[in-house]
Amino acid sequence: MGASLRDIARLAGVSVKTVSNVVNGYAHVSPATRAKVEEALSRLDYRPNLSARNLRQGRTGVIALALPELDSPYFAELSRFVIDAAAELRWLVVIEQTDGSLDRERRILDGVRDHRVDGVILSPIAIGADELAARTDDTALVLLGERIHDGPADHVAIDNVRAARDITEHLIGLGRTRVAALGAEDNAASGTAPLRLAGYREAMAAHGLPETVAKVERYRRGQGAAAMAELLARPEPPDAVFCFNDLLALGAMRTILAAGLRIPEDIALAGLDDIEDGRFSTPTLTTVAPDKAQLARIAVDLLKQRIDGGPGSLPREVGASYRLMIRESTAGR
Amino acid sequence: MGASLRDIARLAGVSVKTVSNVVNGYAHVSPATRAKVEEALSRLDYRPNLSARNLRQGRTGVIALALPELDSPYFAELSRFVIDAAAELRWLVVIEQTDGSLDRERRILDGVRDHRVDGVILSPIAIGADELAARTDDTALVLLGERIHDGPADHVAIDNVRAARDITEHLIGLGRTRVAALGAEDNAASGTAPLRLAGYREAMAAHGLPETVAKVERYRRGQGAAAMAELLARPEPPDAVFCFNDLLALGAMRTILAAGLRIPEDIALAGLDDIEDGRFSTPTLTTVAPDKAQLARIAVDLLKQRIDGGPGSLPREVGASYRLMIRESTAGR
Numbered sequence: 001m002g003a004s005l006r007d008i009a010r011l012a013g014v015s016v017k018t019v020s021n022v023v024n025g026y027a028h029v030s031p032a033t034r035a036k037v038e039e040a041l042s043r044l045d046y047r048p049n050l051s052a053r054n055l056r057q058g059r060t061g062v063i064a065l066a067l068p069e070l071d072s073p074y075f076a077e078l079s080r081f082v083i084d085a086a087a088e089l090r091w092l093v094v095i096e097q098t099d100g101s102l103d104r105e106r107r108i109l110d111g112v113r114d115h116r117v118d119g120v121i122l123s124p125i126a127i128g129a130d131e132l133a134a135r136t137d138d139t140a141l142v143l144l145g146e147r148i149h150d151g152p153a154d155h156v157a158i159d160n161v162r163a164a165r166d167i168t169e170h171l172i173g174l175g176r177t178r179v180a181a182l183g184a185e186d187n188a189a190s191g192t193a194p195l196r197l198a199g200y201r202e203a204m205a206a207h208g209l210p211e212t213v214a215k216v217e218r219y220r221r222g223q224g225a226a227a228m229a230e231l232l233a234r235p236e237p238p239d240a241v242f243c244f245n246d247l248l249a250l251g252a253m254r255t256i257l258a259a260g261l262r263i264p265e266d267i268a269l270a271g272l273d274d275i276e277d278g279r280f281s282t283p284t285l286t287t288v289a290p291d292k293a294q295l296a297r298i299a300v301d302l303l304k305q306r307i308d309g310g311p312g313s314l315p316r317e318v319g320a321s322y323r324l325m326i327r328e329s330t331a332g333r
Numbered sequence: 334m335g336a337s338l339r340d341i342a343r344l345a346g347v348s349v350k351t352v353s354n355v356v357n358g359y360a361h362v363s364p365a366t367r368a369k370v371e372e373a374l375s376r377l378d379y380r381p382n383l384s385a386r387n388l389r390q391g392r393t394g395v396i397a398l399a400l401p402e403l404d405s406p407y408f409a410e411l412s413r414f415v416i417d418a419a420a421e422l423r424w425l426v427v428i429e430q431t432d433g434s435l436d437r438e439r440r441i442l443d444g445v446r447d448h449r450v451d452g453v454i455l456s457p458i459a460i461g462a463d464e465l466a467a468r469t470d471d472t473a474l475v476l477l478g479e480r481i482h483d484g485p486a487d488h489v490a491i492d493n494v495r496a497a498r499d500i501t502e503h504l505i506g507l508g509r510t511r512v513a514a515l516g517a518e519d520n521a522a523s524g525t526a527p528l529r530l531a532g533y534r535e536a537m538a539a540h541g542l543p544e545t546v547a548k549v550e551r552y553r554r555g556q557g558a559a560a561m562a563e564l565l566a567r568p569e570p571p572d573a574v575f576c577f578n579d580l581l582a583l584g585a586m587r588t589i590l591a592a593g594l595r596i597p598e599d600i601a602l603a604g605l606d607d608i609e610d611g612r613f614s615t616p617t618l619t620t621v622a623p624d625k626a627q628l629a630r631i632a633v634d635l636l637k638q639r640i641d642g643g644p645g646s647l648p649r650e651v652g653a654s655y656r657l658m659i660r661e662s663t664a665g666r
Contacts, residue, residue, distance in 0.1 A: 076409035
């Protein structure tokens with residue numbers, strides 16, 4: 001015979017109602033109270049019969065997080081926060097990798113493998129707003145980490161245009177005049193690349209500077225290294241480069257240093273994502289740091305509201321904050 | 334009305350039995366045939382009623398992968414392979430993070446959150462063989478990435494002792510005599526640290542060289558940077574360092590370079606894991622590369638056999654292969 005809610009409440013020194021709120025993952029429980037209850041639950045080895053409750057509610061207690069690739073540090077770090085936020089609701093998180101493929105994103109929107117999940121958090125690359133609007137599956141959906149204007153689903157993202165403009169302004173503020181953008185894509189329908197490119201262009205235009213754009217197919221170190229080599233081979237190589245993510249920047253850093261050039265003296269370098277790698281590279285990497293914990297928490301909160309049947313049919317757009325992290329790759333030692 | 338297995342078989346040019354084998358995730362279908370069938374399934378939008386079948390079999394079609402931390406690149410890369418291998422069986426993969434905490438590992442062994450999964454692949458840090466042996470939950474279990482001798486569960490790992498000895502031999506072979514080990518742990522009951530330390534000691538003893546050991550609490554860049562600073566402050570700093578994973582090595586690299594020392598001229602540096610970061614750092618990082626795809630595939634195969642009720646009660650121990658990757662941090666440019 002296991003512990004009852006009453007046993008838990010007595011040990012934690014709270015009401016049975018509060019214990020119930022914690023067990024059911026409702027909000028409006030203070031972190032301190034939640035911690036007391038969690039400890040009591042753990043000490044008395046309380047096991048809610050989640051399977052039975054989920055079946056009763058027609059739910060699985062499992063959500064899917066669909067992202068391009070788990071072995072990209074940004075998505076790994078973000079996933080960690082999503083799993084932590086979901087755990088507070090006693091949800092399990094299934095990870096689905098799309099590799100940014102349109103076909104795989106479509107399949108996820110058609111119901112993750114036969115509706116074994118209650119909801120989906122999707123970080124889309126290939127799929128566009130029109131196709132999202134035509135979606136017939138009714139599994140709860142939240143888009144994470146990009147922005148489809150007037151899109152048909154809830155989404156949460158940083159303001160990518162403004163973030164890109166800010167970091168480009170920082171490079172221009174160093175007195176650099178040949179600032180390149182590295183990371184444009186040819187086929188992105190809804191990813192962040194067009195937004196980051198737009199922000200770069202706004203900053204360059206505001207200062208009357210000419211644009212230099214290098215394209216890539218994937219946002220990985222190898223592509224950053226290759227695109228940087230291509231930039232160095234041009235008649236007028238850049239004196240500053242804004243890479244659309246940190247992995248591209250770390251690949252570019254390798255190419256620049258291997259060519260015997262100095263960072264930032266010859267080429268100032270900046271990324272976006274604030275992955276841990278860039279805090280320990282030599283030089284350390286200047287970047288834009290999205291608040292990943294906030295992004296994850298908002299995404300899970302929005303999804304919970306959808307799963308619970310709220311909050312009406314209108315899609316919501318929520319912004320998350322970001323900061324510029326100025327490090328050695330632009331500021332020097 | 335959806336497509337039938339017969340429709341799929343006709344389009345793919347194979348037998349109905351073969352289609353059934355693919356849909357049910359059985360082995361012994363060639364990759365080429367599997368691809369043809371998958372394409373036909375996709376084109377005809379075939380939807381097996383997995384929920385119904387799973388319920389009939391008393392299964393969820395979901396497994397858990399429990400690992401210390403998803404935002405460690407080694408585990409993110411490994412997770413990618415596990416998710417890919419599980420997808421071929423049409424399994425979903427829930428990720429659980431233990432942070433290497435004994436309490437969380439215990440809870441996972443007690444049945445992941447009320448048995449909503451069919452099986453568990455666990456990468457243990459804290460839990461020991463005795464406790465594993467005393468486990469009463471009967472959820473299928475496979476241990477991944479370490480070695481508990483004569484342990485009570487199936488497990489798959491590289492030979493960590495031999496790998497550590499090999500990489501230490503490589504450092505000694507460069508003519509270095511003050512080779513340090515960075516990454517020992519105080520409280521590891523079953524992790525890889527004691528095995529890697531044992532391999533290092535074997536190599537040092539074989540050459541009559543004195544041991545230098547730096548301890549850490551976590552296997553992250555920050556801990557590597559701090560432990561390296563502590564090694565540099567000793568009266569006789571090392572002329573080579575074997576770090577127990579690549580993250581520690583990349584942190585140590587930062588400390589060495591920031592101190593104005595050269596790699597490998599002043600200090601040769603090696604890691605273990607072969608994460609992508611070390612292929613693009615400057616200098617690139619010498620390391621041991623475990624075959625992560627093989628590790629993942631074996632783990633999923635072992636788990637499938639356990640879930641299917643085979644292969645008897647005796648635990649199995651399977652070794653995966655590894656290679657030394659000699660790069661600039663020991664070989665120079």
